[in-house]
Amino acid sequence: MQLKIKNLKSIIKLNQYLLICFTCLVTEVVSAQIIIEDEVVEVKTVAVDTSNSRKIDGVAAVVGDYIILDSDIDNTILQLKAQGASMEGVTRCQLFGKLLEDKLYAHHAIQDSVIVSDAEIHASVDYQLNQFLEQSGKTMEELIAFYNKEDEKSFKAEMFEINKSNKLASEMQQKIISDVEVTPEEVRQFFNKIPVDERPTFGTELKVSQIVIEPEASAENIQKVIDQLNQFRADVLDNGASFRSKVVLYTDDKESIKTGGLYTLYRKKPRMVKEFRDVAFAMQEGEISEPFKSEFGYHIIYLEKIRGQEYDVRHILLIPEVSQDAVTESKAEIDKIRESIVAGDITFEDAARESSDEKETRSEGGHFINPATQDYNFELTRMDPELYGQIEGLKDDEISLVLTERGRTGNVKFKIMKVSDRVDEHVADYSKDYLKIKELALNEKKFKIIEDWQDEKIMETYIKVNGEHRDCEYSSNWLKK
Numbered sequence: 001m002q003l004k005i006k007n008l009k010s011i012i013k014l015n016q017y018l019l020i021c022f023t024c025l026v027t028e029v030v031s032a033q034i035i036i037e038d039e040v041v042e043v044k045t046v047a048v049d050t051s052n053s054r055k056i057d058g059v060a061a062v063v064g065d066y067i068i069l070d071s072d073i074d075n076t077i078l079q080l081k082a083q084g085a086s087m088e089g090v091t092r093c094q095l096f097g098k099l100l101e102d103k104l105y106a107h108h109a110i111q112d113s114v115i116v117s118d119a120e121i122h123a124s125v126d127y128q129l130n131q132f133l134e135q136s137g138k139t140m141e142e143l144i145a146f147y148n149k150e151d152e153k154s155f156k157a158e159m160f161e162i163n164k165s166n167k168l169a170s171e172m173q174q175k176i177i178s179d180v181e182v183t184p185e186e187v188r189q190f191f192n193k194i195p196v197d198e199r200p201t202f203g204t205e206l207k208v209s210q211i212v213i214e215p216e217a218s219a220e221n222i223q224k225v226i227d228q229l230n231q232f233r234a235d236v237l238d239n240g241a242s243f244r245s246k247v248v249l250y251t252d253d254k255e256s257i258k259t260g261g262l263y264t265l266y267r268k269k270p271r272m273v274k275e276f277r278d279v280a281f282a283m284q285e286g287e288i289s290e291p292f293k294s295e296f297g298y299h300i301i302y303l304e305k306i307r308g309q310e311y312d313v314r315h316i317l318l319i320p321e322v323s324q325d326a327v328t329e330s331k332a333e334i335d336k337i338r339e340s341i342v343a344g345d346i347t348f349e350d351a352a353r354e355s356s357d358e359k360e361t362r363s364e365g366g367h368f369i370n371p372a373t374q375d376y377n378f379e380l381t382r383m384d385p386e387l388y389g390q391i392e393g394l395k396d397d398e399i400s401l402v403l404t405e406r407g408r409t410g411n412v413k414f415k416i417m418k419v420s421d422r423v424d425e426h427v428a429d430y431s432k433d434y435l436k437i438k439e440l441a442l443n444e445k446k447f448k449i450i451e452d453w454q455d456e457k458i459m460e461t462y463i464k465v466n467g468e469h470r471d472c473e474y475s476s477n478w479l480k481k
Contacts, residue, residue, distance in 0.1 A: 064107030093472035105169035190441035209366035217320030
């Protein structure tokens with residue numbers, strides 16, 4: 001079978017467009033989702049206000065326990081356009097096909113007992129609504145009226161179902177392909193099937209290294225935040241104070257304020273740094289940890305709920321203040337390191353191993369590891385824009401001037417950078433580009449497994465496509481012809 005590289009790219013492109021729909025469900029129009037029982041569908045009227053007229057929504061399709069409304073396609077297009085996504089080459093039929101896939105995943109996620117955290121979904125809904133209200137300048141009452149909803153409770157309930165359905169679909173997709181791997185022989189066969197004149201071209205690549213010096217807080221300031229965390233802990237345990245209120249008032253993890261410091265940890269899916277996971281998984285439900293340190297600062301954790309392999313935890317993070325003297329000393333240290341490297345007294349790699357405060361790159365001689373390929377090579381056209389801006393203009397083995405930026409904790413840090421081993425744009429070579437070719441082979445295998453799964457589940461799932469949507473040409477057999 002001849003490999004269809006162009007088809008793969010078009011699928012990836014479409015998925016990139018539609019990924020936005022999972023993350024911006026409330027930025028434009030909220031779709032109605034209705035759970036049905038058996039084959040009897042009672043459709044709740046959804047009206048879209050255009051001037052003074054009202055259009056009644058119809059059922060475009062039924063997939064298992066879910067329906068898709070006629071308005072869902074328009075809502076998806078509005079969401080994509082609102083995010084500035086190009087719709088060139090993306091048809092309504094393709095969008096509708098993606099909606100069918102999502103509901104098929106969600107339906108079978110329920111059948112396969114895939115569990116998602118209700119607490120996480122509720123937190124996501126609250127965050128989406130708060131973001132919309134902040135960006136639009138509307139009140140909650142105006143938002144409810146805009147979407148023709150009865151009240152805030154019913155609006156949030158509908159938002160919850162939409163988010164939960166999408167989360168179920170995402171988890172089901174991951175479950176299907178989570179154990180997929182490719183052997184070296186499969187990679188070789190994949191590459192050999194590509195006609196020579198159709199082999200992919202890889203852009204200019206290079207390696208990036210850096211040495212980071214981050215000022216440290218004094219022992220006095222560290223003890224100060226530990227004492228404060230102990231006070232929070234005692235106030236909750238001894239006086240019944242609200243842990244969530246402490247989060248909102250005091251945490252330095254500003255992103256978690258919107259969820260009251262809530263994170264859901266999974267034993268089989270590492271999330272958060274190791275120190276955080278080790279403490280959380282050693283706790284009992286209802287416990288509050290002693291203060292502990294991570295690379296981000298100092299934490300206490302409240303283990304709110306254990307559900308099998310899932311742990312709902314809330315945490316408070318405090319970051320010790322760094323003095324100006326410590327900042328000045330660190331700047332002098334990075335200047336001295338740079339001078340030594342430029343003078344040839346020490347190599348960049350040895351200086352990184354001896355002096356860098358960034359543990360992720362220190363043991364690698366300062367080299368970044370590309371998370372996509374797990375090697376040291378970065379393709380310029382796919383590099384993070386911020387990283388590209390820092391190394392743009394550097395020649396091979398040239399040492400950058402000292403750069404100043406904010407570290408993970410929000411405190412200032414200093415670094416110097418270097419690029420090396422630049423390789424110009426070239427046609428894929430099996431030996432040189434094995435890891436990239438392996439990634440392409442793995443993606444093709446995943447697509448094939450997804451395709452086979454869809455073919456099987458479509459035939460055993462109740463699916464009904466109505467009206468003009470039956471005229472679409474689908475890549476999957478949704479019409480069961």
